[in-house]
Amino acid sequence: MKNYELVLHRVEADLAAGRLRIGGRLPGERTLAEQLGISRPSVREAVRVLEAMGVVRTATGSGPEAGAVIVAEPVSPLTAVLRLHLATNHLPMGDVVQTRLLLESWSAREAAARELGAGELKVAEELLDRMDDAGLSPEEFHLLDAEFHVALSGLAGNVLIAAVMTSLRSAIHGYVLAAVPNLPDWEATAVGLRSEHRAILAAVRGGEPEHAAELVTAHIRGFYQAAQLTPFGGTQRGAAEAEDDDRADDEVK
Amino acid sequence: MKNYELVLHRVEADLAAGRLRIGGRLPGERTLAEQLGISRPSVREAVRVLEAMGVVRTATGSGPEAGAVIVAEPVSPLTAVLRLHLATNHLPMGDVVQTRLLLESWSAREAAARELGAGELKVAEELLDRMDDAGLSPEEFHLLDAEFHVALSGLAGNVLIAAVMTSLRSAIHGYVLAAVPNLPDWEATAVGLRSEHRAILAAVRGGEPEHAAELVTAHIRGFYQAAQLTPFGGTQRGAAEAEDDDRADDEVK
DNA sequence: CTACCGGTGTGGTCGGACCACAGGATAGGG
DNA sequence: CCCTATCCTGTGGTCCGACCACACCGGTAG
Numbered sequence: 001m002k003n004y005e006l007v008l009h010r011v012e013a014d015l016a017a018g019r020l021r022i023g024g025r026l027p028g029e030r031t032l033a034e035q036l037g038i039s040r041p042s043v044r045e046a047v048r049v050l051e052a053m054g055v056v057r058t059a060t061g062s063g064p065e066a067g068a069v070i071v072a073e074p075v076s077p078l079t080a081v082l083r084l085h086l087a088t089n090h091l092p093m094g095d096v097v098q099t100r101l102l103l104e105s106w107s108a109r110e111a112a113a114r115e116l117g118a119g120e121l122k123v124a125e126e127l128l129d130r131m132d133d134a135g136l137s138p139e140e141f142h143l144l145d146a147e148f149h150v151a152l153s154g155l156a157g158n159v160l161i162a163a164v165m166t167s168l169r170s171a172i173h174g175y176v177l178a179a180v181p182n183l184p185d186w187e188a189t190a191v192g193l194r195s196e197h198r199a200i201l202a203a204v205r206g207g208e209p210e211h212a213a214e215l216v217t218a219h220i221r222g223f224y225q226a227a228q229l230t231p232f233g234g235t236q237r238g239a240a241e242a243e244d245d246d247r248a249d250d251e252v253k
Numbered sequence: 254m255k256n257y258e259l260v261l262h263r264v265e266a267d268l269a270a271g272r273l274r275i276g277g278r279l280p281g282e283r284t285l286a287e288q289l290g291i292s293r294p295s296v297r298e299a300v301r302v303l304e305a306m307g308v309v310r311t312a313t314g315s316g317p318e319a320g321a322v323i324v325a326e327p328v329s330p331l332t333a334v335l336r337l338h339l340a341t342n343h344l345p346m347g348d349v350v351q352t353r354l355l356l357e358s359w360s361a362r363e364a365a366a367r368e369l370g371a372g373e374l375k376v377a378e379e380l381l382d383r384m385d386d387a388g389l390s391p392e393e394f395h396l397l398d399a400e401f402h403v404a405l406s407g408l409a410g411n412v413l414i415a416a417v418m419t420s421l422r423s424a425i426h427g428y429v430l431a432a433v434p435n436l437p438d439w440e441a442t443a444v445g446l447r448s449e450h451r452a453i454l455a456a457v458r459g460g461e462p463e464h465a466a467e468l469v470t471a472h473i474r475g476f477y478q479a480a481q482l483t484p485f486g487g488t489q490r491g492a493a494e495a496e497d498d499d500r501a502d503d504e505v506k
Numbered sequence: 507c508t509a510c511c512g513g514t515g516t517g518g519t520c521g522g523a524c525c526a527c528a529g530g531a532t533a534g535g536g
Numbered sequence: 537c538c539c540t541a542t543c544c545t546g547t548g549g550t551c552c553g554a555c556c557a558c559a560c561c562g563g564t565a566g
Contacts, residue, residue, distance in 0.1 A: 003519070004301065015340035022341060028547065039520045041294055044548085045301040048257065052302045055337050060548045061528030067547060072343035077334045081327060084308050087268035088275060090325035095413045102359050102414075160348045161355075164417070256550070281516065292551045297517085313517045314559030320516060 003038045007046030010036065011055070015070075026056060026068035053077045074160075078167035086171055093175055097229075100168045101220050103161050104153055109213040111155035112204045121205055124151045128197050138180045141190060146173060148197060152216075155204065179227040189226060193219075256291045260299030263289065264308070268323075279309060279321035306330045327413075331420035339424055346428055350482075353421045354473050356414055357406055362466040364408035365457045374458055377404045381450050391433045394443060399426060401450060405469075408457065432480040442479060446472075 010032075014020040026032065029047065033040045047068055050056045054073035059066050085091040127148040131141060146169045153165040183189050196219045203212035263285075267273040279285065282300065286293045300321055303309045307326035312319050338344040380401040384394060399422045406418040436442050449472045456465035 012337060012340050015337070022343060030547095041297070041521095042519070044294070045298055047548090048298040049301055049305045050337075052305060053334050053337055055341070058548065059528090060526070062546055063529045066528070070341070072338060072341045074334060074338050074344065077330070081306050081330045081334075084265060084268070084303075084306055085325060085327050087265050088308070088323070088325045090275060091327065091413060095411045098411055099413050099417075102355070106355050158348045158351055160344060160352050164352075283516095294552090295550070300517090311517065312559095313557070315515055316560045319559070 003036075003042040004046040004049070006036050006038060007032060007043055008049065011046075011050060015055075020070055022070050022072055024070045025064075026070070028067065052080065074163045075166045078163060079170045082167050082171040093172075096168055096171060097224065100165065100172065101217065103165050103168070104149060104220065105213040105217045107153035107156040107158075107161060107165070108200060108204060108216040109209040110157070111152065112207055112209040112212040114155070114157065115207070116155060116205065120155060121201065124148055124155070124201055127151060128194070128201065131194060131197070136190075138186055139177060142173070142177055142180075145193065145197075146170075152200070152204070176223075176227070176229070179229050182228045183226055189223075193223065196222075256289075256295040257299040257302070259289050259291060260285060260296055261302065264299075264303060268308075273323055275323050275325055277323045278317075279323070281320065305333065327416045328419045331416060332423045335420050335424040346425075349421055349424055350477065353418070353425065354470060356418050356421070357402060357473065358466040358470045360406035360409040360411075360414060360418070361453060361457060361469040362462040363410070364405065365460055365462040365465040367408070367410065368460070369408060369458065373408060374454065377401055377408070377454055380404060381447070381454065384447060384450070389443075391439055392430060395426070395430055395433075398446065398450075399423075405453070405457070429476075429480065429482070432482050435481045436479055442476075446476065449475075 011020065011026070020026075026047070027035065029040050029043045033043045036043070047056065047058065050068075051058055054075070054077045055070065056068045057071045057073070058068050082091070082096070086093065086096070127144055131144045131148070136144070150162070150166050150169055154162040156162070180186060196215065200212060200215045200219060203215055264273065264279070273279075279300070280288065282293050282296045286296045289296070300309065300311065303321075304311055307328070307330045308323065309321045310324045310326070311321050335344070335349070339346065339349070380397055384397045384401070389397070403415070403419050403422055407415040409415070433439060449468065453465060453468045453472060456468055
């Protein structure tokens with residue numbers, strides 16, 4: 001058992017038992033080290049892990065905001081894990097896009113099935129309004145687009161799926177942006193995307209689950225096909241080739 | 254910019270550029286510290302984070318197995334994040350179960366749609382055979398059950414979804430096990446589960462996507478209802494109440 | 507040729523030290 | 537009496553140097 005794990009278990013147990021709650025603070029690193037009979041560096045390693053997991057937020061200084069404060073931020077760790085594993089090429093981008101498709105169509109169906117008030121739809125609505133600005137660059141447009149899709153998936157009321165969706169979008173962002181030049185006519189595409197967004201939102205507002213899900217699916221598929229990205233039919237794998245590709249023994253040594 | 258992030262960015266960049274690949278090794282902690290102009294403790298914090306993210310595996314000693322070896326293990330970090338955030342009570346178990354239902358039914362549909370050879374189904378098959386043993390305790394049975402469901406979701410060929418499913422099962426495990434006493438008749442339930450599993454596998458083998466998905470959905474819903482767990486209709490939220498519940502100012506101070 | 511046994515490099519841990527930062531206590535001036 | 541400027545204190549952030557346990561690997565004695 002490595003020493004820093006003592007801290008992780010301690011914190012998890014305290015959380016589960018209610019001794020630690022959101023907004024609460026961890027004891028100081030020195031205190032924690034003494035309590036657990038380990039050194040401060042070990043404690044620090046654990047705190048770093050907790051920070052990376054989105055469980056604490058550290059800040060220097062004094063006062064209630066300083067120290068290691070318990071938070072609940074599942075999105076950043078998910079995003080980080082996703083990005084790192086995409087970088088290893090053992091996580092095919094096609095799988096990520098496929099997952100996004102699944103989560104989003106489900107979210108749209110679920111959101112449409114709920115009875116949503118105008119207030120809940122307002123955020124998404126405003127995003128669409130901002131996307132009508134013709135002066136937006138593809139990057140700005142796509143950022144708003146991502147926000148809209150994330151907001152939509154949040155309307156289904158499942159915080160886990162919403163968190164995963166947010167991470168997926170972040171991971172995909174650079175990928176899809178790099179494919180914009182593949183589009184035959186960006187302006188025409190943007191017009192199409194705008195109207196599709198409006199239609200999706202209308203279906204959600206109107207309480208048409210199946211229709212909303214279909215629109216979302218077509219919307220996403222359509223864009224990826226137009227940008228000549230990920231084939232959805234096959235299961236193209238980036239991992240397998242990378243593995244065969246192992247010849248180079250050019251390690252730093 | 255914190256110092257340990259230098260290491261994270263360096264490693265991510267090296268991964269993306271192909272300078273680091275699975276099976277490769279990070280430079281030694283001392284070397285890395287010198288290269289980046291930071292201290293060894295800072296490097297160690299970063300390595301700990303990478304380890305927690307499932308990107309490296311550290312080992313002491315000498316030889317090719319020692320040091321920080323690049324791996325691709327997305328399951329453990331996902332599981333850890335899930336467990337920690339469940340512990341904070343800001344991640345409703347109902348959402349987790351709902352997500353599981355979504356991923357599994359999709360996986361079953363997808364797996365049935367593919368043309369799977371007998372070899373690919375063999376693992377799942379063997380698990381079912383082992384579950385026929387009448388002497389299994391509920392815990393042992395449920396472990397095999399979880400393995401079967403995970404194996405099934407792996408047949409869809411999406412490594413991301415399979416990884417997430419594995420994590421979800423781990424997170425759910427204790428929860429569902431604690432509900433076994435709610436069942437009116439464990440033995441009868443086990444018999445039902447066994448036959449449902451066989452039916453699901455048959456639908457997958459027979460290439461009946463919709464049927465497989467329906468069977469999986471019914472299978473999961475049925476069990477949770479029998480065990481009087483998570484209502485699927487409403488969106489019961491554990492988070493909201495926990496927030497209101499904030500009165501206690503009994504922080505350690 | 508074989509078996510033993512240090513050398514060497516790896517991560518794991520520790521203690522102590524210093525810094526930057528931010529809030530709060532305190533002493534000073536108005 | 538109140539307000540303000542200053543110092544004190546506690547926090548994380550970083551670093552250094554040291555020692556340990558471990559596992560391979562090569563030299564050496566048998």
